[in-house]
Amino acid sequence: MSEKIVVGVSTAPVAERVVAWAAQHAKALGQSVELVTVVGGAVGAVGEDGVAQTAQGAAQKVLDVHAATMREAGVDAATRVERGNPVEILVEASESAALLVIGSDSKGPGSGSVRGAHGIRISAAAHSPVVVVPDFDVSGRSGVVVGTDGSEVSAGALRFAAAEAARTGEVLTAVSVWTPMPIPGPLSGYPEPYLDDMQGVTAEILRNVLADVRSQHPDLEIVERVECGYPSTIITELAQEARLAVVGSHGRGAFARLLLGSISHEVLARLGTVTAIVR
8 A cells, every 4th residue: 555645736725725734644644745736738829838847847846845844844745747637647646645635725615616626526536535625724623524324435435534533533423314215296294104214224324334443443432423314415514513524436437437426526516624535
């Protein structure tokens, strides 16, 4: 397993938060960091080579400053400036990474993000877990929130979240969300036995998937949440009070990897905190 964290450093203001998060995480785990900036690819415009060289030189200076700060903090940091498509280059870089860290200009769940498409595409296609850092302060928060539905993919997210919570001594909140079956036409209400059984079945699934986590991390404090609603909405609400949220990605195969699971996609589109996407 790689011990390197790859960090995508853009020109957006959130880059400072991205670098700071990656530096802190790398130092805590004893990992090295590779800072990567991608400038635009060729389109055939007159004089573009000169513009690209200027952009690459400016980007290198920025990376050098970040790398120097990391080294002073005891983190081994390397830099790389590439020219081309940032999604393709960062996805390729994730092949040799333990973690890929990128930023989003999201200011919170209600703000939207003009750069969200890149983050969603990178998270869908990356070979490693991806951490997306939003452009707001989460330094006063504590706790790790993870969404789980009992699937193999969510099991990976649960392992990632549990390891992070155990490492930092924080509370792990594991949430499973069930949604009543939609019924066309007017409906006065669902039968109580149906609702009770859905709640009970979901709670049992959550208890079962947490059994291994409890055995691997006996000292970890775990809060179980079983909620009725829509998964991405519940996860985003809980994430707004947490330091980290973790969700799984259901991408599979050459085509499916281009499509992030709808829940993960929606969580990234309305970031409530720093969020990890785990495949």
